[in-house]
Amino acid sequence: DVTREFLQQLPKAELHIHLEGTLEPDLKLKLAKKNHINIGQNTIEEVKKSYQFDDLASFLAVYYPALAVLQTEQDFYDLAYAYLLKAKDNHVRHVELFFDPQAHTSRGISFETVINGFYRATQDAKSFGVDAQLIMCFLRDFSKESARQTLLEAKKYRDKILGIGLDSDEHHNPPMKFATHFENAVSQGYHITMHCDIDQVDSIDHIKQALEVIGVERLDHGTNIVENSDLVDFVNQKQIGMTTCPKSNSFVSADMKGKEITDLLAKGIEVSVNSDDPAYFGGYISENYWALAEAYDLSVDQVVQIAKNSFNSSWISDQQKQNYV
Numbered sequence: 001d002v003t004r005e006f007l008q009q010l011p012k013a014e015l016h017i018h019l020e021g022t023l024e025p026d027l028k029l030k031l032a033k034k035n036h037i038n039i040g041q042n043t044i045e046e047v048k049k050s051y052q053f054d055d056l057a058s059f060l061a062v063y064y065p066a067l068a069v070l071q072t073e074q075d076f077y078d079l080a081y082a083y084l085l086k087a088k089d090n091h092v093r094h095v096e097l098f099f100d101p102q103a104h105t106s107r108g109i110s111f112e113t114v115i116n117g118f119y120r121a122t123q124d125a126k127s128f129g130v131d132a133q134l135i136m137c138f139l140r141d142f143s144k145e146s147a148r149q150t151l152l153e154a155k156k157y158r159d160k161i162l163g164i165g166l167d168s169d170e171h172h173n174p175p176m177k178f179a180t181h182f183e184n185a186v187s188q189g190y191h192i193t194m195h196c197d198i199d200q201v202d203s204i205d206h207i208k209q210a211l212e213v214i215g216v217e218r219l220d221h222g223t224n225i226v227e228n229s230d231l232v233d234f235v236n237q238k239q240i241g242m243t244t245c246p247k248s249n250s251f252v253s254a255d256m257k258g259k260e261i262t263d264l265l266a267k268g269i270e271v272s273v274n275s276d277d278p279a280y281f282g283g284y285i286s287e288n289y290w291a292l293a294e295a296y297d298l299s300v301d302q303v304v305q306i307a308k309n310s311f312n313s314s315w316i317s318d319q320q321k322q323n324y325v
């Protein structure tokens with residue numbers, strides 16, 4: 001039977017998690033105090049009470065301002081290191097971590113401070129068996145010019161960044177806004193992926209742009225493809241990985257989209273299960289597997305397939321994949 005324990009011990013890859021979304025209330029308060037930043041709350045209970053959101057926009061309005069507590073390279077290190085210990089606990093063998101440099105450079109923190117802190121933590125995680133890589137995301141509600149500058153700044157750290165993604169507020173910010181930057185990223189040898197969040201006003205259009213024009217290798221969320229059988233066929237044939245996040249879905253919409261996730265899985269699509277912003281959405285990766293498995297009565301074969309998909313759609317080398325699948 002599929003139990004919480006089984007899911008925790010199952011070796012997994014995590015492909016959709018935002019480092020900024022792993023900032024737990026206790027570290028948030030600790031950093032606020034150290035850096036003399038007033039975040040409006042003084043206790044863990046107050047911080048948790050401020051987590052009131054029911055859609056993407058209301059979530060992001062809570063999420064981004066609080067990042068002000070991150071100031072020094074050590075702060076970024078501590079944030080990533082705390083997550084990587086949790087990854088180890090969850091038997092995550094390989095993780096591809098999103099980070100949002102513009103959420104920090106826009107408030108006067110240097111790109112160098114951010115990347116050096118995060119990268120050093122990924123190197124230290126090797127000692128306890130977690131292989132960690134970084135995916136730099138553009139904030140899609142920022143300008144094209146800001147994204148261009150961010151990609152330029154990343155050049156100096158090319159060997160420390162595995163891929164480029166796109167996140168934040170999707171409404172009125174279609175993939176095509178950043179098409180030239182993704183083309184540039186591919187020419188620099190980065191892998192590419194992007195968020196196509198659930199139930200957006202223009203979900204199908206955005207997914208088409210991401211898949212057919214920009215040529216992403218994965219879709220983050222993207223479950224609205226179920227509305228369009230041509231897109232389902234496309235994703236299946238091209239083996240596009242889909243990184244789904246059940247607990248996140250439950251927060252920003254009415255349900256975890258388990259029907260969509262299990263339908264796509266049954267069709268043979270490389271669906272994985274991930275935690276998105278676990279400090280905000282109530283659980284790390286094993287809890288996301290459990291939420292889906294419990295609600296949809298998944299079999300051992302199904303959850304093992306999801307874990308295999310997570311390695312297969314990851315950007316580790318084919319040789320490294322042999323160790324896991």
Ligand code: ES4
Binds near residue numbers: 056167169252277
């Ligand atoms: C995010 Cl749930 C979600 N959607 C888009 N961008 C994000 N960044 C962090 N969490």
Ligand code: ZN
Binds near residue numbers: 167276
């Ligand atoms: Zn996400």
